Amino acid sequence: MKKAFLIIGSFFLVLNLVQAQDLTLDEIMSKHYQASEMEKLQQVNTVIMTGLRVQQDLMPLKIIRKRPNLFLMEFDVADLTAYQAYDGEVGWSTAPWTGNAAPQQMSESATMGMKYQSNFDGILYQWKENGHQLELEGIDTVETKLAYKVRLIRADSIVQYYFIDSQDFLLKKQVSYRKFRGEEIAIENYYRDYRNVDGIPFAFVVETQYPGRTVSMEFDTIELNLPVEDDFFGMPSY
């Protein structure tokens, strides 16, 4: 009986694999945009995500995004409220746990990262127009599911990998790399618990794994099109 299940399971896995490999990059991306309801997303001007940042502690977290590329994350570390933001030109942050709560402008490279992260539609949308390159690397697994592994070479030459589910075509994983104490480490983001908000799927859990640590963002509410002024994202002057 066990053998029969294994054979049937392997058959569907192989079938899945064959079907998955049949698609071109353009077809995969087209299905991904469709699954992500990109058309509906164009009607959305702001997104406010409220929840918890879960590490050892569970701390409040709020992410506010606005078209075309405004971003502000308010989060608590050790019950001290900190910010990371991009106002369309300047990336800034605070780190009150250092004893200095004043906002600091980010470095050029960090600002570049914030610029791409702040893209309201995500970096995979209109990638050609934005000067990025995209390549299909093949099929991989994300936990127990098959996913298309897509290699993104950002316009600034930074390489990232995106894993798009072969069944529902939603983004399930993203891998980027960062230098840490002289060594390059992989940072893996997992996108889980997709739920529809006004017909658009959002991952309500984003889990980040890097060597020795796991941090999750768990959202209780995601609200669309609430009014937020542009200057809300600007670096405060003290």
Added chain:
Amino acid sequence: MKHLIQPLPSSFIPLPSSFIPRPSSLVPRPSSLVLLPFTLLLVANTLFSQEVLQWRGADRRGMYQETGLLQVWPEGGPELLWEFTEAGNGYSSPLITDDRIYITGEIDTVTYLFALEKSGELIYQVPVGKEWTINYPGSRSTPILVDDLIYLTTGMGTVACLEAKDGKVRWSLNMMSDLHAPGITFGYAEGLLVDGNTVFCTPGNADTNVVALNRFTGKIQWIGKGLGEHTAYCSPLLIRLPARNIMVTFTAHALLGIDTKDGSLLWSHKQDFEGDVHVNTPWFEDGFIYYITGDGNGSVKLKLSDDGTTITEVWRNKSCDNTMGGFIKLGNDIYTASYEKRKWYVQDATTGDNVDSVKFDKGITVFADNMLYLYNERGQLGLFKPNGPSMEMVSSFKITRGTKAYYAHPVICDGIMYVRHGNSLMAYNVKK
């Protein structure tokens, strides 16, 4: 006040049987010489009889002697009677008397003691000292009220005695400047312990490790050296034995048993792991000490000798750790959250084994009227029915008011559940 009162037992100064009152017709009229010792003993007994309100109630166990409470909560939680939103930052719990509520909070780096009417209106707020704002900003220590005096410590080491009536500071000192306390990572958090005329604090210096102060004057009575380790945020337990009273507390890497008479270290129980945060008050019952701490050190049962001078480890369970949520022991069952596993366990008190678990993240456990109140760090308050070596959730709701982390232990008194969340103190009606 009855629910939180921890009176010293009347046997503290035992009355000889010869003083049992007899009908006057049966006994000869005593001479004034015979009456004198009787009178002296009565005075002494009055002097030592104290009403104490403190962290987690009587014996610091988190068990509130209430009856007639709701056994199921309505959808959305019990009725919110009132909310006081000006308590400042803090994780400390309120003290509830017959006619008042006392709570501490931090505003602009200063610790305030607030006195409220039972209806939630402010009576007074008085500054006490500097509060810890480097991380987890806010008041930590839950005050202790003994008769009409309140004792508390601030995160920056101020130890103060205030008059409950008007908040007037009777005396204060600073553990860092006056008792050479070293700085610690998360600020001083100890809920001070009082025994008789003495208040105890744990500066955690090598030479001034544990200090006993006259509670009326603040003068040093003795200085204990403990193991010379820094303090570990623990609100100590007082164990009363015929031979001696013992202050049981943690410093960085050990549980200590300290003779309250002279500060001598009777015994210690070392921790295996590096963690130095041991917030939970130990529990003493039938000759055994139970404690649960975090960072991999887990839960422990110790046998205390009859004279209190030695301990023997009975079991240790490293798979169930709890940093600051406390635990409840009912019969042979211990209920507590594992901070690493993010679920609640039921432990067998005889063997230390985990016999059941419930997923409810991690947090605080208190008990009243046959029900467990679980308050997790997501702000969810759950009402659970302890059912032998298991527990079942009956109701739950989320605390949506207030600010910052959900670390303050709830208090239940006279059918009201008091929940502090940062700057808000909320009173919920949990009476049937």
